Amino acid sequence: MKPDSAAILGQNPIFEVVKRLEANDLKIIAMKMIHLTQTQAEGFYAVHRERPFFGGLTDFMSSGPAVVMVLEGENAIARYRDLMGATNYKEAAEGTIRRDFATDIEKNVVHGSDAPETAAFEIGYFFNAFEINAR
Ligand code: ATP
Ligand code: MG
DSSP states (O other): OOOGHHHHTOOOTHHHHHHHHHHHHHHEEEEEEEEEEEEEEEHGGGGGGTTTTTTHHHHTTTOOOOEEEESSSSSSSHHHHHHHOOOOOSSSSOOHHHHHSSSSSSSOOOOOOSSSSHHHHHHHHHOOGEEEOOO
16 A cells, blocks of 8 residues: 555545546536446457557456546646556656556556547547536
């Protein structure tokens, strides 16, 4: 267990993630808890199909529940990616979500879209228009 996150690791880190989003003006405009099947995880990560970690990643992502959200805010994609930290938590900056909570490059706690086009696909994968409270 990492000493700087020991106090909160007893809880689901989702609460701490939500707190950090709110504190950084990333507005949650849709949110739900899901449990992906392996096939659904494979569809979500289809761009990584050829990568060596694809099997492990989709196994892990279908092994338990996940909370999916739509975030809104100025420059939201880049600002959220800054909050997440580098893919490999060992290289992530101090104070980032992955640095504080990840235990493995594959089990790195959070995902974030990397461009408006991928965000559009990923939002549509999990939410319909009625579930998103966009202004
Ligand atoms: P994400 O897309 O999940 O927000 P990212 O954009 O930082 O993360 P990607 O390169 O898109 O990183 O990889 C997607 C996910 O695949 C990572 O979050 C991680 O869980 C896993 N992954 C990436 N690289 C590796 C690796 N070298 N070994 C194991 N798993 C990896
Ligand atoms: Mg990515």
